[in-house]
Amino acid sequence: MSDAFSNLPEASYDGLTFPVESLQWNGGNDIVEHVAYRRPGADIEPTGRRAYRGSMVLPLINTPSLVARYGELFPGLRYDLLRRFEDVPIATLMHPTLGQITAAIGEVSETATAEDRGGVRLTVNFVEHDASVALLVGTDGSSEPTNTTQSVSDLAKSADKANEGVSGYRSTSTIIDAQLAFLAAAPRTYTQTTAALRQMVEPINANLALASIAAASGHDAYVASATLLSSVYALRDRLIPSPQKSSVYVTPRVMADWEVAQAVYGDPSLSQLLRSANSIANPLAIPAGRSLVILPAPGV
Numbered sequence: 631m632s633d634a635f636s637n638l639p640e641a642s643y644d645g646l647t648f649p650v651e652s653l654q655w656n657g658g659n660d661i662v663e664h665v666a667y668r669r670p671g672a673d674i675e676p677t678g679r680r681a682y683r684g685s686m687v688l689p690l691i692n693t694p695s696l697v698a699r700y701g702e703l704f705p706g707l708r709y710d711l712l713r714r715f716e717d718v719p720i721a722t723l724m725h726p727t728l729g730q731i732t733a734a735i736g737e738v739s740e741t742a743t744a745e746d747r748g749g750v751r752l753t754v755n756f757v758e759h760d761a762s763v764a765l766l767v768g769t770d771g772s773s774e775p776t777n778t779t780q781s782v783s784d785l786a787k788s789a790d791k792a793n794e795g796v797s798g799y800r801s802t803s804t805i806i807d808a809q810l811a812f813l814a815a816a817p818r819t820y821t822q823t824t825a826a827l828r829q830m831v832e833p834i835n836a837n838l839a840l841a842s843i844a845a846a847s848g849h850d851a852y853v854a855s856a857t858l859l860s861s862v863y864a865l866r867d868r869l870i871p872s873p874q875k876s877s878v879y880v881t882p883r884v885m886a887d888w889e890v891a892q893a894v895y896g897d898p899s900l901s902q903l904l905r906s907a908n909s910i911a912n913p914l915a916i917p918a919g920r921s922l923v924i925l926p927a928p929g930v
Contacts, residue, residue, distance in 0.1 A: 635693045644721035646714050648688050655684025682758040691749035704749030721860045732759045785858040792854035797842040800833045827866050834859045881920045887913040894924050
């Protein structure tokens with residue numbers, strides 16, 4: 631049974647990586663058909679692009695090949711994923727075919743069979759949030775880096791506006807803008823960067839825990855704060871790429887692939903792993919601002 635699971639595609643949600651056995655998604659356009667009496671056919675009016683939505687089947691089964699890559703999948707990874715889906719309903723999804731998107735997790739279902747004695751299968755449904763797939767693809771089909779810092783600042787202001795009048799709400803934009811300015815002013819150490827990100831996350835988590843925002847009347851306020859939290863996590867993944875999880879690294883200057891491997895893995899010989907996850911036209915001159923998918927290092 632282990633051979634059947636040896637070469638599965640991989641995905642991650644909010645930095646937590648998992649195998650994918652099968653997937654499906656649909657997109658397209660929303661249209662309205664205008665018809666009239668005795669008029670042949672219909673006048674078609676496109677009303678906008680549909681949000682991408684779909685599902686993934688996760689085999690959380692303790693086979694030798696999966697355990698070697700992900701550690702204990704059942705019950706360990708299963709528990710972590712269920713908690714993550716519930717605690718962070720909107721976050722960065724690294725999808726096997728769509729790439730990096732911001733997604734909301736909907737229904738999650740579990741199947742256990744007699745054949746899968748070493749675990750279960752989860753079916754996870756997702757919906758693209760805020761047209762994030764379109765934002766990542768340019769008119770020529772190439773990947774376009776997004777200004778994550780500016781988006782975090784803008785979303786903080788939007789969250790504060792959406793939460794006006796919410797009892798107990800703590801403003802976030804002033805705190806977040808101050809920490810963003812601190813990070814941009816000079817190169818920061820790992821400790822300084824993580825401390826700044828913690829200060830950004832703290833008021834957002836406190837706001838999301840408010841009873842007033844969890845009520846039905848606070849739905850828009852909750853969504854705005856959850857979206858802001860997802861954006862801060864995306865910024866964290868860019869600033870602190872880690873070999874322990876799939877993440878995104880944005881090249882600060884023109885770099886060779888071995889220089890990127892040295893920066894994210896501490897080992898320039900892992901440049902082949904970098905090339906396997908990204909389409910790189912010139913390994914000796916990766917442009918500044920290029921977003922690169924960083925896979926876990928072997929054995930991690």
